[in-house]
Amino acid sequence: MSNQTQKEQSLEEINRSLYKEGLTDGLPVIPPTDERVEEMLRGTDNPRDHVLGEIGNNDNPLTVEKLASNAVMAGCLPTYMPVLEAGVRALADPDSNSIQFSVSTGSWAYQWIVNGPVQDALDIESGSGAFGPSFHANQTIARALGIAYRNTAKIYPGEKDMGVMGNPAKFSFLAGENEDSSPWEPYHVTNGFDEEDSTISLAGPNSWVQWFPHENSAQDVLRGMIDNTPESMRASSGEDLNATITHFVNPYNAEELEKEDLSKEEIKEYIVENSYRKTDGTSNSMLDTDKVVPRQVRQYDDTDSINIVATGGAGRVNAIAGTSIGGPVTKKIEFPDEWDSLVEEYSVEREWVPTEGFYD
Amino acid sequence: MGLITPSSTGNDAEQKPLVPRVTSLEGKHIGLYDNGKPAAEPLLTAVQEKLAQRYPDATFEWYHVEHLNQIKSDDEQESVVDWAENVDIGIGAIGDCGSCTKFLAWGIELIEDAGTPGVGLIDEGFELDYQSNAVERGRPLRYKKTPVRCETTDLDRVREEVSNEVVDGIEEELTRSLNDKERAEQVAQ
Numbered sequence: 001m002s003n004q005t006q007k008e009q010s011l012e013e014i015n016r017s018l019y020k021e022g023l024t025d026g027l028p029v030i031p032p033t034d035e036r037v038e039e040m041l042r043g044t045d046n047p048r049d050h051v052l053g054e055i056g057n058n059d060n061p062l063t064v065e066k067l068a069s070n071a072v073m074a075g076c077l078p079t080y081m082p083v084l085e086a087g088v089r090a091l092a093d094p095d096s097n098s099i100q101f102s103v104s105t106g107s108w109a110y111q112w113i114v115n116g117p118v119q120d121a122l123d124i125e126s127g128s129g130a131f132g133p134s135f136h137a138n139q140t141i142a143r144a145l146g147i148a149y150r151n152t153a154k155i156y157p158g159e160k161d162m163g164v165m166g167n168p169a170k171f172s173f174l175a176g177e178n179e180d181s182s183p184w185e186p187y188h189v190t191n192g193f194d195e196e197d198s199t200i201s202l203a204g205p206n207s208w209v210q211w212f213p214h215e216n217s218a219q220d221v222l223r224g225m226i227d228n229t230p231e232s233m234r235a236s237s238g239e240d241l242n243a244t245i246t247h248f249v250n251p252y253n254a255e256e257l258e259k260e261d262l263s264k265e266e267i268k269e270y271i272v273e274n275s276y277r278k279t280d281g282t283s284n285s286m287l288d289t290d291k292v293v294p295r296q297v298r299q300y301d302d303t304d305s306i307n308i309v310a311t312g313g314a315g316r317v318n319a320i321a322g323t324s325i326g327g328p329v330t331k332k333i334e335f336p337d338e339w340d341s342l343v344e345e346y347s348v349e350r351e352w353v354p355t356e357g358f359y360d
Numbered sequence: 361m362g363l364i365t366p367s368s369t370g371n372d373a374e375q376k377p378l379v380p381r382v383t384s385l386e387g388k389h390i391g392l393y394d395n396g397k398p399a400a401e402p403l404l405t406a407v408q409e410k411l412a413q414r415y416p417d418a419t420f421e422w423y424h425v426e427h428l429n430q431i432k433s434d435d436e437q438e439s440v441v442d443w444a445e446n447v448d449i450g451i452g453a454i455g456d457c458g459s460c461t462k463f464l465a466w467g468i469e470l471i472e473d474a475g476t477p478g479v480g481l482i483d484e485g486f487e488l489d490y491q492s493n494a495v496e497r498g499r500p501l502r503y504k505k506t507p508v509r510c511e512t513t514d515l516d517r518v519r520e521e522v523s524n525e526v527v528d529g530i531e532e533e534l535t536r537s538l539n540d541k542e543r544a545e546q547v548a549q
Contacts, residue, residue: 014363021367023365023366023367031363032363032364032365032366033362033363033364034362034363034364037364055368056368057462057493057496057497058373058496058497060368061368062368065364066364066365066366066367066368066369068364069364069365069366070366073366094432097429099432099459099462100428100429100459100462101459103458103459103462104457104458104459105457105458105510147366148366151366151367151368152367152368153368154367154368154496158488158489159488159489159492160458160462160489160492160493160496161458162457162458162461162486162489163458240426240427240428240429240430241427241429
C-alpha cells in the first residue's frame with residue numbers, strides 16, 4: 001500500500017466503496033467522476049434527466065446521466081452511448097421480459113446482436129471470436145448494459161436475482177452480425193428495419209452450445225443444426241412466454257446453405273419440420289391422457305421461435321443459444337449530431353498482428 | 361472529485377401498512393391464490409385439505425393465474441383485486457424461483473390492496489428474495505416457509521410435507537396481530 005501513489009489509492013478506495021455498495025459486477029471499474037460522465041455525455045444529444053426506460057419491480061427510471069455513469073464504470077467510450085441508449089430501450093420494452101429473465105433461477109443472460117453501419121464505426125466485431133474477449137466495444141457495451149440493469153432494478157445474487165448457478169455470459173454476450181460474409185438479409189432487416197439502419201437486438205438465453213458439421217455441405221449443416229440442439233432447449237412463440245432459440249451460423253456454413261438457395265425462412269421451416277424431442281411415452285400432464293401418448297413431440301413449435309444470425313470467422317464451428325425467455329426485441333440506434341467527429345476522435349485502429357512488411 | 365452514482369434514485373415505493381389480521385379462520389371464506397407455477401396448485405390443495413379438516417365450516421375459493429407472466433398485465437392485476445375483495449383471507453403460492461417469488465409478492469400485495477390479509481407460501485431458500493421484493497413494493501408482506509422444494513408437483517409427497525407445523529404457521533401469519541412496523545403508515549426500510 002505504501003508504494004502506491006495517491007491517485008492509485010484513490011482508485012482502489014473508490015472501487016472498494018462502489019463494490020461495498022453493490023454497484024459493480026465484481027470486476028474493477030473506472031470511477032464515474034463528474035468529468036468522465038460529462039465526457040461520456042458527448043455521445044448523446046439527450047438531456048441528462050431524459051428517462052430512457054423504466055426497469056424493475058417499481059419501474060425505476062434509468063436516465064441518460066445514470067446510464068453514462070454505468071458506461072464509465074464499464075469502460076465504455078462516449079461513442080458507445082447511442083448503442084447503450086438503444087439497449088436500455090430494449091431492456092425496458094415489456095416484450096423483452098427482462099423483468100423475469102434477469103431474476104430467474106435459470107441464470108438467463110443478456111444476448112446482444114448489433115447490426116448495421118454502427119459496427120464499422122465502433123469496431124464491433126462480428127468475425128473470428130466475436131463473442132469472446134479482446135474487443136473493446138463488444139465487451140464494454142454488454143458489460144455496461146448489465147451493470148446498468150442491476151443498478152437500476154437493484155437486483156443482487158441471492159436477493160431478487162435468484163440464478164442458481166449464475167452465468168459467465170452475464171458479463172458480456174455481444175457480437176455483430178457478419179453482414180459482409182452473410183448470404184442472407186441481415187437480422188435487423190428480417191425484423192422490419194432498413195438495411196442502412198443500425199440496431200441492437202436483445203434476447204435472454206441461458207445456454208450456449210458449439211458444434212460443427214461432419215462435412216461442409218448444406219445437408220450436414222442442416223442436420224447439425226437439428227442434432228445439436230439439446231432436448232432441454234424447447235422453442236415456441238407465444239403471448240405469455242416467447243421461448244426462442246438462436247442459431248449462429250459461421251460464414252463457411254452459411255455459404256453452403258446459400259449454394260442450395262436456402263433462405264433463412266426456408267432453413268427455419270426445415271428445422272421446425274424435422275426437429276423432435278422424445279417424451280417418456282407414458283404420461284404427459286399437458287396432453288389428453290385418454291389418447292395414446294406420442295413418443296416424440298416437436299422441439300420448435302413454429303418458425304417465429306427460431307432466429308438465425310450469421311456470425312463468426314473462418315472455420316466450420318457454429319453455435320446455438322437458448323432457450324431464450326426474453327425478447328427478441330430490436331431497437332434502432334439514434335446518433336447525435338456530432339457523431340462523425342466523435343467517432344473520428346475516439347476511433348482506435350488495431351495493430352495487433354505483426355505481419356506488416358514481411359509479405360510485401 | 362465528485363462521483364455520479366450509477367444507481368437509480370427514483371420510484372421508491374410508498375410504504376403502506378398491512379391489512380389487520382383475522383382473529384380465527386373459523387367459518388372464513390378462504391382464498392387460495394395460485395400464481396401459475398406448477399407446484400402452486402398441489403401445495404395449495406394440500407393446505408386446503410388440512411384447513412378443511414380443522415375448520416369444517418370454512419369455504420374455499422381459488423384464483424388461478426394461468427401463466428406466471430400474466431400477473432404483469434393490468435387486467436390480471438385488477439382481476440386478482442376483484443377476487444380478493446370477496447374472500448376473508450388470501451393464501452398464495454408459490455415462491456420457489458426468482459420470478460415466481462417476485463410475482464407471488466406482487467399477488468399477495470394485490471390481495472392486501474383489496475383489504476384482505478394475505479400470506480405467501482415460499483420455498484425456504486427464497487426467503488430473502490420474498491422479503492426484498494415485498495419491501496421494495498411497499499409492504500413487509502407476510503409469508504410462511506414450507507419444506508416443499510422447488511417444482512415439487514407430486515401431490516402425495518406434498519401432502520406429507522405440509523405438516524401440522526406448516527399449517528400452524530400459516531394460521532399464525534393470518535391471525536397474529538400486526539406489530540408496529542406492520543401497522544405504521546411509514547415503515548423504515
